[in-house]
Amino acid sequence: MDALECILSRRSVRNYLDKEVSDKDIETILEAAKFAPSAMNNQGWHFSVITNKDWLAKMSKIIGETFSNPNYNVTYHAPLLIIVSHKDGNLIYDHDGSCALENIFLSARALGLGSCWINQLGEPILYKNPKFMELLKEAGVPEGYRVIGSAAIGYTNEFPLAKERKEHTISYLK
Numbered sequence: 001m002d003a004l005e006c007i008l009s010r011r012s013v014r015n016y017l018d019k020e021v022s023d024k025d026i027e028t029i030l031e032a033a034k035f036a037p038s039a040m041n042n043q044g045w046h047f048s049v050i051t052n053k054d055w056l057a058k059m060s061k062i063i064g065e066t067f068s069n070p071n072y073n074v075t076y077h078a079p080l081l082i083i084v085s086h087k088d089g090n091l092i093y094d095h096d097g098s099c100a101l102e103n104i105f106l107s108a109r110a111l112g113l114g115s116c117w118i119n120q121l122g123e124p125i126l127y128k129n130p131k132f133m134e135l136l137k138e139a140g141v142p143e144g145y146r147v148i149g150s151a152a153i154g155y156t157n158e159f160p161l162a163k164e165r166k167e168h169t170i171s172y173l174k
């Protein structure tokens, strides 16, 4: 797929098929993530790759309870979640992690997969919950790291149309 077509046709997908993503595709997505730019080439991110259904269900339960929405499936039943975490304490780490996440979304699109940024795992209130912290540990998020964002990924039959883009967001000085 042409790079520009990939960028313009990527959409946030919130409905996934019950079909596993292959290890080969996961490796390709992680390679794309690792080749994102990072400030001073820091590459300080960590990628946790989760396909374990029990873990995903537990995470949804904890987040649902925290936000008073017990039936909430935070990852929209996607078969794969990639958590991007980084050392806490510097806004630039959020920028690095966000670049990696966008590479994840675009490479997923190029492979015919849907994806969506899942923000809730970074909510500060969850970091006071020992059950949540235990799940992050199980997922391999290093001690002292904070979740920048995570990517739900999977096959889909849903191809949302792009929402209208706002006008007046660009200025030129020629």
Ligand SMILES: Cc1cc2nc3c(=O)[nH]c(=O)nc-3n(C[C@H](O)[C@H](O)[C@H](O)COP(=O)(O)O)c2cc1C
Binding pocket: 010, 011, 012, 013, 014, 116, 117, 118, 119, 120, 160, 162, 163
């Ligand atoms: C920082 C950030 C956080 C987001 N968090 C969520 C989220 O928690 N759940 C969700 O369904 N979508 C989330 N999204 C996806 C946005 O809702 C989506 O990108 C936006 O509506 C535009 O749609 P598009 O991605 O299809 O162009 C997030 C996007 C960004 C950039």
